[in-house]
Amino acid sequence: MSEHAIELTVNGHCHATRVEARTSLGEFLRDGLGYTGTHLACEHGVCGACTVMIDGRAMRSCLMLAVQADGAEVTTVEGLAEADGTLHPVQQALKDNFGLQCGFCTPGVAITMACVTRDNAGVEAPRMEDALTTAMSGHICRCTGYQGIRRAIRQLAGAST
Ligand code: FES
Ligand code: FES
Incomplete structure (x- = not known):
């Protein structure tokens, strides 16, 4: 070898x-x-x-x-989290919105979200939401049905509802 x-x-x-x-x-x-x-x-x-x-x-x-x-x-x-344990905003949003159940897909989802939010910083909420939603097409979540993840996306995008 x-x-x-x-x-x-x-x-x-x-x-x-x-x-x-x-x-x-x-x-x-x-x-x-x-x-x-x-x-x-x-x-x-x-x-x-x-x-x-x-x-x-x-x-x-x-x-x-x-x-x-x-x-x-x-x-x-x-x-992703700060050295003092403060969660990255994407981790916080997933936590706040029950965007995980077993958590198996979550590390990959969180990494992708972190890249997308960084790359789209400053864009208006609908564009951020679109970018994040599109990026999720590359992730298979076996147990949330994506609803919690979608709510987390809306929180991250700053959407009003
Ligand atoms: S384990 Fe790498 S894409 Fe599924
Ligand atoms: S939270 Fe279980 S696979 Fe996504």
């Missing part, structure tokens, strides 16, 4: 290690580094559960090899 030396930053912490060439980034984050907030389900790019931020962009960690993340800055759901 071929191994490669990689160095990457995860949630502000530098990790220099060796990893098998075939290991996916999602598997490496969970089993290699202990960031188990990143969930793996379909493992072929469909469900979105494994979404993490790589150099600021939301990406499927099951579709990327760990060696490809060499030199990257990765943010997992564990890195």
Whole structure:
């Protein structure tokens, strides 16, 4: 089995290690580094559960090899909240609106929402709501029926109802 030396930053912490060439980034984050907030389900790019931020962009960690993340800055759901425990606004909105039940899809959903709200900061509420709703098409939630997530989206967008 071929191994490669990689160095990457995860949630502000530098990790220099060796990893098998075939290991996916999602598997490496969970089993290699202990960031188990990143969930793996379909493992072929469909469900979105494994979404993490790589150099600021939301990406499927099951579709990327760990060696490809060499030199990257990765943010997992564990890195969204402030150091003092204050939740990221997307986490707060999901919590406030019962946007999770089992929570399995939530880490990926929260990472995508964080990217979308950052990229659309300052736009009017309907555009933000559209952007967030469209982005959710890349996430399969198996148990909320999306209603709680939709309410969280409306809260984040600043919609009046
Ligand atoms: S586990 Fe990566 S998209 Fe489903
Ligand atoms: S909250 Fe259970 S899969 Fe989405």
